[in-house]
Amino acid sequence: MANRILNDYISVDCVIFGYNDNELQVLLVERTLSNESTKEIEFTDLTLTGNHIYEDETIEDAAYRVLFDRTGLDNVYLEQFKAFAHPDRLKKDKDRKWLIHDGRDPDKRIISIGFFSLISTRDIIVESKCGIAKWIPLSEIGELAFDHNQIVDEALKALRNKIKHEPIGFELLPEKFTLTELQNVYEVVLGTELDKRNFRKKIGRMKYLIPLDEKQKGVAHKPARLYMFSRDVYEKTKKEMFDFTV
Amino acid sequence: MANRILNDYISVDCVIFGYNDNELQVLLVERTLSNESTKEIEFTDLTLTGNHIYEDETIEDAAYRVLFDRTGLDNVYLEQFKAFAHPDRLKKDKDRKWLIHDGRDPDKRIISIGFFSLISTRDIIVESKCGIAKWIPLSEIGELAFDHNQIVDEALKALRNKIKHEPIGFELLPEKFTLTELQNVYEVVLGTELDKRNFRKKIGRMKYLIPLDEKQKGVAHKPARLYMFSRDVYEKTKKEMFDFTV
DNA sequence: ACACTTAGTGTAGTTTTTACACATATGAAC
DNA sequence: GTTCATATGTGTAAAAACTACACTAAGTGT
Numbered sequence: 001m002a003n004r005i006l007n008d009y010i011s012v013d014c015v016i017f018g019y020n021d022n023e024l025q026v027l028l029v030e031r032t033l034s035n036e037s038t039k040e041i042e043f044t045d046l047t048l049t050g051n052h053i054y055e056d057e058t059i060e061d062a063a064y065r066v067l068f069d070r071t072g073l074d075n076v077y078l079e080q081f082k083a084f085a086h087p088d089r090l091k092k093d094k095d096r097k098w099l100i101h102d103g104r105d106p107d108k109r110i111i112s113i114g115f116f117s118l119i120s121t122r123d124i125i126v127e128s129k130c131g132i133a134k135w136i137p138l139s140e141i142g143e144l145a146f147d148h149n150q151i152v153d154e155a156l157k158a159l160r161n162k163i164k165h166e167p168i169g170f171e172l173l174p175e176k177f178t179l180t181e182l183q184n185v186y187e188v189v190l191g192t193e194l195d196k197r198n199f200r201k202k203i204g205r206m207k208y209l210i211p212l213d214e215k216q217k218g219v220a221h222k223p224a225r226l227y228m229f230s231r232d233v234y235e236k237t238k239k240e241m242f243d244f245t246v
Numbered sequence: 247m248a249n250r251i252l253n254d255y256i257s258v259d260c261v262i263f264g265y266n267d268n269e270l271q272v273l274l275v276e277r278t279l280s281n282e283s284t285k286e287i288e289f290t291d292l293t294l295t296g297n298h299i300y301e302d303e304t305i306e307d308a309a310y311r312v313l314f315d316r317t318g319l320d321n322v323y324l325e326q327f328k329a330f331a332h333p334d335r336l337k338k339d340k341d342r343k344w345l346i347h348d349g350r351d352p353d354k355r356i357i358s359i360g361f362f363s364l365i366s367t368r369d370i371i372v373e374s375k376c377g378i379a380k381w382i383p384l385s386e387i388g389e390l391a392f393d394h395n396q397i398v399d400e401a402l403k404a405l406r407n408k409i410k411h412e413p414i415g416f417e418l419l420p421e422k423f424t425l426t427e428l429q430n431v432y433e434v435v436l437g438t439e440l441d442k443r444n445f446r447k448k449i450g451r452m453k454y455l456i457p458l459d460e461k462q463k464g465v466a467h468k469p470a471r472l473y474m475f476s477r478d479v480y481e482k483t484k485k486e487m488f489d490f491t492v
Numbered sequence: 493a494c495a496c497t498t499a500g501t502g503t504a505g506t507t508t509t510t511a512c513a514c515a516t517a518t519g520a521a522c
Numbered sequence: 523g524t525t526c527a528t529a530t531g532t533g534t535a536a537a538a539a540c541t542a543c544a545c546t547a548a549g550t551g552t
Contacts, residue, residue: 010256010357059331059357083329083359085305111256111305111357113329165411180499197501198541205539215549221497222548426529443532444510451508467528468517 012063013050013148014078015116015155016071018135019172024188025135026152027070031145047145048152049133050112063115070133077118077171081158084151085111110146116155118171163189167208170229178216178224179203208234258309259296259394260324261362261401262317264381265418270434271381272398273316277391293391294398295379296358309361316379323364323417327404330397331357356392362401364417409435413454416475424462424470425449454480 016027028046035042049070053062063078138156143149163169169185170177183199203209208230216223262273274292281288295316299308309324387398409415415431416423429445449455454476462469 053331053357059329080328082326083305085299111299178499195542196499197543200500202539216499218550219498220550222499222550224499424530441511442530443512446531448509462518462530464519465529466519468530470530 010111010113011050011052012059012066013048013084013112013114013151014063014066014070015048015114015152016067017116017118017155017159017172018120019185019188020135021137022184022188023137023139025137026141027133028136028141028144029070030132030134045145046134046136046142046148048148053113059113063113063117067117071119073119077168078115079117079158079162080113080115082151082154083111083113084147084154112151114151114155116159118159118168120172120174160190167206167229167234176212176214176226176228178226180224182227207237256357256359257296257298258305258312259294259330259358259360259397260309260312260316261294261360261398262313263362263364263401263405263418264366265431265434266381267383268430268434269383269385271383272387273379274382274387274390275316276378276380291391292380292382292388292394294394299359305359309359309363313363317365319365323414324361325363325404325408326359326361328397328400329357329359330393330400358397360397360401362405364405364414366418366420406436413452413475413480422458422460422472422474424472426470428473453483 018025018027027049029049031045031047033042033045034040049066051062051066051069053059057065059080060078063080064074064076067076067078068074138152141149141152144152159168163186169182169189172185172189173181179200180196182203183194183196186199187194210228210230210233212226212228214226216226264271264273273295275295277291277293279288279291280286295312297308297312297315299305303311305326306324309326310320310322313322313324314320384398384402387395389395390398409432415428415435418431418435419427425446426442428449429440429442432445433440456474456476456479458472458474460472462472
């Protein structure tokens with residue numbers, strides 16, 4: 001055993017989930033790889049959005065900063081779920097002798113602290129300081145850079161677990177939403193179908209779900225009533241939690 | 247903002263919970279602090295057990311190693327729950343101008359990845375390679391070194407959350423146990439009282455709870471039946487999870 | 493006016509939860 | 523060996539939650 005102390009780069013990586021077209025999507029960034037000898041661009045790759053932690057900030061601060069730099073959004077649901085540090089994390093790239101154009105030394109291990117974040121995709125992403133970010137449906141994610149596939153998998157697990165017990169589905173929707181939209185979020189995240197009447201009965205009991213005197217507009221069918229989530233009420237009644245235990 | 251990249255020590259810290267005397271306890275180690283000028287020992291402090299991560303191991307490996315070095319135990323319940331890195335983590339010590347005798351540079355920030363671990367305190371702790379480890383009841387923990395109070399708090403939160411949904415209470419008991427002992431574990435961890443009959447009705451439904459043809463011995467009252475936890479059955483029937491949602 | 497589409501609603505049977513009290517088996521003390 | 527002290531082990535009734543299931547209502551488009 002080498003027993004050298006790992007004293008290495010640390011980063012936060014955010015798995016930013018969005019919900020659109022009845023699908024769960026992840027925000028990913030292109031990374032450019034070039035051939036080490038010819039210096040020509042070989043191809044591009046997809047990675048999660050991450051960044052280093054500065055000396056004067058907490059891990060959470062760093063994650064919010066990454067999120068803001070990438071999406072221009074503030075005030076977003078964000079949760080730390082796991083730290084990753086596989087010794088063979090960079091092997092893939094080293095074997096292939098590609099140069100990574102993000103200024104990191106490819107021989108160093110990176111510890112990454114994983115966060116997942118939920119954003120309503122109707123919140124238009126204004127800025128994206130660094131590189132091209134794209135929404136990719138979860139089902140269409142191919143092979144990502146580093147160990148980012150594993151990080152996404154674990155993030156999804158953490159999200160599924162969380163949504164069963166706490167009302168975070170709202171975070172993926174715009175401020176006002178219909179019950180069918182909400183049900184779809186749960187179905188998409190959990191990967192199950194839910195019965196419409198039973199779903200409505202269940203969340204109808206939750207006091208933090210506020211019915212509005214407003215209806216959907218411009219749809220070619222009976223317009224649905226709109227609802228809001230009240231964070232205030234939720235904080236006051238945390239006892240009665242949303243529990244989708246299967 | 248400084249914007250210097252944090253490139254610093256990383257460690258794992260384990261919050262090792264044990265259950266004894268109807269109490270939840272934590273395994274802590276003494277740390278010796280001495281006055282920087284006189285070099286005399288000032289006093290001792292309590293810390294969680296932690297260690298650095300080596301280059302060729304995963305974070306989990308490191309946590310199991312710490313656990314083994316400290317307790318001599320293998321095959322123990324262990325779970326990563328959160329990473330910590332407060333910029334002011336070491337301020338307390340720096341202000342007081344104490345020298346820390348564990349070889350760490352007190353000016354460096356330490357990122358610590360928190361694990362919690364459950365062990366049956368009837369498993370006698372054989373070895374303890376480094377320093378004196380003590381079981382301290384949760385209620386009697388004073389001010390710990392670094393940000394370890396916060397880490398313990400978060401570990402307890404994570405434990406409470408986990409025990410509501412998965413059968414990990416068993417990990418705190420010896421192989422054979424009575425239902426009253428099991429109920430006590432739940433009560434102590436959750437900090438609530440539970441109704442004896444309802445508790446038994448509920449776990450009676452769980453197939454991974456195996457009744458034995460054996461009874462308690464040497465007690466001055468009606469001897470209780472002994473039970474075992476079957477990990478095998480649990481893995482096969484993960485659907486019906488233990489859910490103590492209050 | 494008609495067709496199309498999604499919204500919205502109720503019930504009966506089953507299971508789970510909750511609250512609650514007394515007889516029983518053992519060791520200890522006498 | 524009788525009695526005492528102590529923790530074990532058990533059932534029921536009422537309320538709440540869960541499951542499965544099908545039709546009418548309210549809009550838009552033609």
